[in-house]
Amino acid sequence: MMTESEYWPLSCEIGSLLDFRGKRFIPKCAKDIGLGPSIYLLTLKAWLRLFLFLTLLNIPLILLYYSGEEKDISSTKTSSLLHSMLASFTMGNLG
Numbered sequence: 891m892m893t894e895s896e897y898w899p900l901s902c903e904i905g906s907l908l909d910f911r912g913k914r915f916i917p918k919c920a921k922d923i924g925l926g927p928s929i930y931l932l933t934l935k936a937w938l939r940l941f942l943f944l945t946l947l948n949i950p951l952i953l954l955y956y957s958g959e960e961k962d963i964s965s966t967k968t969s970s971l972l973h974s975m976l977a978s979f980t981m982g983n984l985g
Contacts, residue, residue: 905932955978
């Protein structure tokens with residue numbers, strides 16, 4: 891049975907998959923959970939950073955698509971709010 895001092899914290903530093911500082915250490919949290927789960931968490935963290943970067947890279951393109959005036963959703967009676975919102979962020983909105 892685990893004592894209260896042995897519980898893992900809700901959030902702990904797991905490290906980084908790509909570390910360019912030259913120092914590599916294995917945090918206690920990573921040692922406790924094992925190799926597989928810690929590699930999974932490190933990979934998940936790397937994917938999160940990559941997709942955040944790619945999202946920031948695409949913001950100008952999203953704003954360009956949104957600036958178009960070609961969506962004509964109001965003529966159809968079956969159009970929903972979601973449909974008109976998604977239509978304003980497509981390349982077809984440019985004309």
